Amino acid sequence: MNSSSQNSSEESQWNPCPSSPYGVQVFFVVEAVNLLFGLPVNAWTVWLISHNSHSIQASEVFTLNLALLECVYSLLSFLRPLNYYVIKSTSLYTFNLFFYGLLSAGRPLFQACVCLERYLGVVHPVSYLRYNSVRTRLCTLPLVWGLILSLCVCNIWKLVLAFPILFLLLLLLQAYCCVRILQVLCQPGPGDGTRKHKVDPAKKKAFITVLVIQVMMVLNYLPMVLVVPLRGRLSRHSYVCQLLPASLSFSVFGSFIQPLMYLMRRGKFPSKAKG
Template structure:
C-alpha cells in the first residue's frame, strides 16, 4: 500500500497498486492470459515488473468475482475481512462519527483546542463510511467505470485523512512540551486556517486520484503516510515522556495534563493499530508470493487502515468528559475535568 509497492519483484510487482481503486476500471491492457478468461491481466516488462489491471470477462462482459482475482479463489479470506470491515464501518463508524460531530458542535464549554481537527476528521470519516453501499454495489454488481471516479475520490479522502491526526498530535505536542509558545497560539482562528489548508490539500489529492488514477498520486501517498507516521510517533512519545516525568513522585496528575495524556494515548493507539501494519509489513513485499501479497496482505492492510474510520470515533467517545443527551435510548453523563488543553 505504501512505498514498497514500488519495489521491483517478479513475485509481487513493481508499481504502486491500490486494488480498491483500479487506475483504469475494467479496461484490459492485453488479452487475458491463458490461465484466466475472466478479469486478471498481467504484463511483464524486461525488468520483470508485474503490472496488474482489472478487466471484464473477455467473452461475456460479466462482473468481476467478489474475491477480485481468479487466482484468489484459493485464499479469499482477505476479501471476506475487507467486506466485513466495510459493513462494520457503515454500521458502527457512521453513527459514532455523527455522534462525535454533534458532541463537538454542541459543546459550549470545556472544549479542547484539538476539537476543530477532530471535528474535521470525523466529517471525512463519515463521508467515507457512507460511500460503503455505493462501493459494494458497484464492486459486486455494476462495475460501472463512472462510479469508480467517486470511489477513487472517497479513497483519496481516506488516504490523506491522517493529516488531521498529524494536526492533533502537533497541537498536543505544543501544549505539553512547549506550553509557553502554545499560550500564544491558542486562538482557534489559527486552527481554522490550518484546517482550510489541509482541506485544500485533501481535495486536490482526491480529485487528482479520481480523475487521473492511482498511479498519479502514489508517490504523494507514500510520502504522506511516512511523514504522518513519523510525526505522530515522535509527538506522542515526546508528550508521554514529558507528562510521565512531570508526575514522577506525585500521587495524582493535574486534570489538564491528565486530559492531554488521555488524548495522546488515544492517538497513539490509533497509530499502532491502523498505521503500524503497513509500515511494518510492506518493506518485505518482495518476499511474498503473488497470491499472498495481492489476495491476503495488501487487502488486509488496506482494510486495517480503513478500520480507523470506526476506531477513531470510538476511542474519542471513550474519553468524552460529557455527552449531553441520549445515545441508544439512554442518557450519558460524566463529570468533566477541570481546565482546558
C-alpha cells in the first residue's frame, strides 16, 4: 500500500491529469509551433548580432539576450513531452519548472528593458545619449538575470503570486512608456507653428515597438494573471487540467515577434511586398 501510494504521488507530480490530458497536449502543440517558427528567427538574430562587422550596438544588447533565451528554451522544450510520455521523472519535472520560469520571467523583463530604452530615447533624449552605451547595458544585465533566476526558483517552490505580480508591474510600466511616447509624438516640435506637424520617423518606430510589445505582453500573460484568482474557486480538475494549461499556452506563444521586428529594422526581412 505504501509503495502504491508513493507511485501514485510521483505520477501526480509529472502527470496531474492522467484521465484528462487534452489541456497538456494543447500546451505541447503550442510549444511545437513556437519551436518551429521561433527558433529559426531567434537563431538568425543571434547570428546577425554576433557576426556584425562592427561591434555590438547598445540597442542590440537586450535583443541579443532575449534571442539567446528564446533559443535555449526552444531547444530544450522537447524535455517536457519527453518526460511526460517516456521518462516520467520527478527530478526532470522539477527541472522543467525551473526551465519554464526562465521563459516566463526572462521574456517580459527583457521586453521591458527594450521599452525603457525606447522611452528614454524619445521622452528623455539627453539622458539617453548620456547613458547610451554597451557598458551601461552590461552593468544592468546581472540585475536582470539575477531577478530571472530568482523567479525560476519561485516557480519551483510554486509561489503562484510571484509571476502575476511581475506581469502586472511590467504591464503598467510598459503602458506608461507607451502613453508618454505617444504624447511626445503628438506634440509639435519647435518652430512648427501652424504648419502640419511631421512625426519623427525614429520616434514613430519607437512607439510602434513599445505598442507591439505591450500588445504581446497582454496576450501572453494577462490570461495567467486572470486565472490565478480562480485557483480556489474552481475544482482542481478544471483549474489544473483545463484553465492552467490554456493560460500557459498563451505565455509560450510569440517568441518570434521581437526578433522579427529587429530583422525588419535591419532590412533582413521584407516589411512590404516588392512589386
